[in-house]
Every structure is written in C-alpha cells, then in structure tokens.
Amino acid sequence: MKRKFLSLLLLCSTILLIIPAESLFAQTELNRISIAERSDGKGFVVRNHLSNMVDSVKVEQPSSDRIQMLLFAQDLDTLNFQYPPETNTFNHFDLYPVDNGIGVEISLSAGSYFKTRTYPDQNGKDLLLAMESISSSEIDEITAKSSEIDFTSYIADIHGFDDVVEADNSFLRIRDNQEFNVIILDAGHGGHDPGTGNRSMGLQEKDIALAVTLKVGEYIKEHIPEMEVVYTRTDDTFVPLSERGLTATRNKADLFVSIHVNSAANAPSARGTETFFLGLARSKSALEVMKRENSVVDLENGPGSLDLSEEELLVYELTNTGNLAISERIASMVENQFKNRAQRRSRGVKQAGLEALWHASTPAVLIELGFLSNPSEARFLNSDYGQTIMASAIFRAIRDFKLEYDRSIKANGERQASNE
Incomplete structure (x- = not known):
C-alpha cells in the first residue's frame, strides 16, 4: 500500500512538472469581442473571446439603446483588447474596469430592440450574449424591470489612502531640509x-x-x-x-x-x-x-x-x-x-x-x-x-x-x- 502511494505521488509530481506553470495559475484575458448574425435571422450573437470562462456575469438593459454587462474574474486582463467595428446596429462598445472584472456597455442604434441571455460557448471559454429582436412594447417591459449598473460601485476604494506601500530608500531626495509637501x-x-x-x-x-x-x-x-x-x-x-x-x-x-x-x-x-x-x-x-x-x-x-x-x-x-x-x-x-x-x-x-x-x-x-x-x-x-x-x-x-x-x-x- 505504501509503495502504491509513493508511486502515485511520484506520478502527480511528474505531471505538475510537465504542465507549464502559467497554465496552473493562468490569468483570465478578454482578448476581443466579435459580432455574428444569428442563423435564424432573428438577431445577433455577441462573443466575448476569453482565455478562461469568467466566474459570473451580470446583464442589465437600463434603456432600449444600451446593454450593460459585468464580467467577474480574478485579475481579468483587458490590456490587449480589440474593439469590434461599429455597424448600423452596434454604435460602439465601451469597457469599464472594476474590481475583479470588467464592465462592458453596448450602445445600439435607435430602433434596435433586443432581449438578451448569456451562456457559455461549447469551447468552455467564451461567453456568448444572445440578442433576439423584439418589439418596442416588449423592450419597454424589459427596461422597466432593469436597473442601471453604476460601475463605480464595483470599485472598492477608488482613490483611498488605505493601501500599504513598502518603503523604498533607494531614490534621491527632493530638497535639503524640506519634505514632499x-x-x-x-x-x-x-x-x-x-x-x-x-x-x-x-x-x-x-x-x-x-x-x-x-x-x-x-x-x-x-x-x-x-x-x-x-x-x-x-x-x-x-x-x-x-x-x-x-x-x-x-x-x-x-x-x-x-x-x-x-x-x-x-x-x-x-x-x-x-x-x-x-x-x-x-x-x-x-x-x-x-x-x-x-x-x-x-x-x-x-x-x-x-x-x-x-x-x-x-x-x-x-x-x-x-x-x-x-x-x-x-x-x-x-x-x-x-x-x-x-x-x-x-x-x-x-x-x-x-x-x-x-x-x-x-x-x-x-x-x-x-x-x-x-x-x-x-x-x-x-x-x-x-x-x-x-x-x-x-x-x-x-x-x-x-x-x-x-x-x-x-x-x-x-x-x-x-x-x-
């Protein structure tokens, strides 16, 4: 029994050595967003291209021409993000950094009404936003039930003075007998x-x-x-x-x-x-x-x-x-x-x-x-x-x-x- 346990432990250690370290602690990246028409012709699918699936997502439609999404993932990286092109339906996409995630706001052209739902792609990484065309009366019902996402409320201590900064004594002084004031x-x-x-x-x-x-x-x-x-x-x-x-x-x-x-x-x-x-x-x-x-x-x-x-x-x-x-x-x-x-x-x-x-x-x-x-x-x-x-x-x-x-x-x- 002891020999089997040691063999199993050795096998696990070998596997860990083979797997690249970055894959064990991979940071989630949102690389780009793409748009495709639905195959049934009833709307669009917005694809969030991710390196790993996010932990959770929140979607709101505070007005008929805006869709807001909050994608939550620890240290979500968007530094190399590629914006989708503007179209007759999609005016623009905007990103808003929040703690442990990113806010995405989609601006739509006037008269473009959609109901939405999110689901993971079959690849297990990308997050899809299905957008189905609806009438003006239907969008009014949806927006009445939605709340505006205040992205700043998802940022703890935006400009606070609470972070601990380690001392660094290597840089030069500003002026003799005077503090940094x-x-x-x-x-x-x-x-x-x-x-x-x-x-x-x-x-x-x-x-x-x-x-x-x-x-x-x-x-x-x-x-x-x-x-x-x-x-x-x-x-x-x-x-x-x-x-x-x-x-x-x-x-x-x-x-x-x-x-x-x-x-x-x-x-x-x-x-x-x-x-x-x-x-x-x-x-x-x-x-x-x-x-x-x-x-x-x-x-x-x-x-x-x-x-x-x-x-x-x-x-x-x-x-x-x-x-x-x-x-x-x-x-x-x-x-x-x-x-x-x-x-x-x-x-x-x-x-x-x-x-x-x-x-x-x-x-x-x-x-x-x-x-x-x-x-x-x-x-x-x-x-x-x-x-x-x-x-x-x-x-x-x-x-x-x-x-x-x-x-x-x-x-x-x-x-x-x-x-x-």
Whole structure:
C-alpha cells in the first residue's frame, strides 16, 4: 500500500512538472469581442473571446439603446483588447474596469430592440450574449424591470489612502531640509489653445485635461491635507508654457505634474497612456509628442516653437540627475497605476524635450491620458467615470511616492541629494 502511494505521488509530481506553470495559475484575458448574425435571422450573437470562462456575469438593459454587462474574474486582463467595428446596429462598445472584472456597455442604434441571455460557448471559454429582436412594447417591459449598473460601485476604494506601500530608500531626495509637501498640477492647454481634439465628437483636449487635473487636486486635498496643491489654471484660461514651469519654481514646489491628452491623426486605432520626463526624445512617438506640445509657443510668440538642442538636453541631464531620477520614478509609478489599477494600455515611460518641463526647476512629469483620435478612448476620457479612474490612478502614484519619500526620510535620517 505504501509503495502504491509513493508511486502515485511520484506520478502527480511528474505531471505538475510537465504542465507549464502559467497554465496552473493562468490569468483570465478578454482578448476581443466579435459580432455574428444569428442563423435564424432573428438577431445577433455577441462573443466575448476569453482565455478562461469568467466566474459570473451580470446583464442589465437600463434603456432600449444600451446593454450593460459585468464580467467577474480574478485579475481579468483587458490590456490587449480589440474593439469590434461599429455597424448600423452596434454604435460602439465601451469597457469599464472594476474590481475583479470588467464592465462592458453596448450602445445600439435607435430602433434596435433586443432581449438578451448569456451562456457559455461549447469551447468552455467564451461567453456568448444572445440578442433576439423584439418589439418596442416588449423592450419597454424589459427596461422597466432593469436597473442601471453604476460601475463605480464595483470599485472598492477608488482613490483611498488605505493601501500599504513598502518603503523604498533607494531614490534621491527632493530638497535639503524640506519634505514632499508642495505639488503643481498643470492642466494642459486652455483658452484660445484647445490642444488636440476629436471634431466629430466635439471634444477638446483642454477640457478633459482640466477636468482630470481638478479631480486629482480634490483627491490630494481630501486624503493628503498636509500637501499644498497649486494649479496653473482652474478654468478655461490660456497659460504660456514658460509660466507653467515657473509656477513650480516660484512656489518652491516638490513636484510638477502636467496632464494632457494624445492624438494620432493617421492612426485612429492608436491607444494607451504615456508619461514623459525631460530629456532627449529617444523614440519617434516621443518626438511627435514633443513637437505637438512645444508648438503651443506658436500661439504665444508666433511661429517658432522652442527647439531644445541635443546639447542643451544632455547638459540638463548631467546637471539635474536628482530631478531626473525622481521624475523617472514617479513616471513609472503613474504608468504602473494606469496599467495595473485602471486597466489601461500603457505605452510606457519616455523622455522628450518638453518646454513645460524645461522651465520647472523641480522633478516634473507630463502625462498623456490616452488618444482623442481613438473613439473608444475619447468616450472613456470624456465620461465622468473615465476621468475618475484616470485621476484616481494619478493620485495613487503621487500618494505612493509621498509614502515612500516620507518613510525614507525617517529611515535614513539625513539627505542624500539636493536640487537647490
């Protein structure tokens, strides 16, 4: 009996060694959503392409032109999600990150009425949403019984101050004999400078940047009341690029954060966040952002935006190593929050010769929230939900850095570097 048990144990161990580790603890991914007409011609089937079946699903139809789904699965990943194309029936699909899952909202064209049910596909992984055409009177009965899904109610502690952050004593100090207490929040563009936009949707970068910036400031004031928040603008006002950075210098700020929205006119599928700190533009995309953001100078002094030479940027990197180290670290923390908490696609941390950062004699980052040229990202960033998620992610990065910084002061006692 003992020999049989040992043989069985050895066999199980061999099987575990053969099976790849990732398959034992595979993360569920929602890769894309596709649409197919039903074979009976009475509607459609919406397929959620999943790597593993979700734990549960909730469906509501709060109005005739909207269907809401909540897919629940631990650490559901949507970073590589592919949106389905818009059709005469399906206007668009939008994703909303929630704790342990994802919210999906389907926008339908006027006069398209369906009743729905969900079921797993025969492959055991994909989740199908069957949509059967019905009359207007029938859809009225369904919507009367449905409730609106408030996706924010499925997010615990959206911008709270409760997470435990491990101390990290490796980064440089901001300034001798001063704690991390003053932050400049800069909403990009403003006034007669709208920034980029989405003309068909009537959206302008300056409006979204301001809305998110004000939310970040509100979260800081609520959860870190000892920190002083200074805005470069709080309304639709034009502020020259040089003045934005100088605001940080005049207020002896410890951090300058400039918030923007991206665009790619010839690539409507481009999406994702980027966070920049000052330095040489080391990629084509960083160079394009640098050219677009620095072109604001044309609105101030006429054509001829600031052209920071490679030599100037190299000198800056050499003489501001402390600022750059802190800037890069905060930029990384922002992108980690976007990717891991907000479930947005991160295009990474980059360097560029951005004038708004050049004039700030303090650690500084410039954040691109996403692409207004991408309809799905534009809708997300224009929604209160999307702005709340993005502002929360930025706040968390600032909060976590402050926790690290304050703890490192206590742990090390003396300053390691100065930027004065």
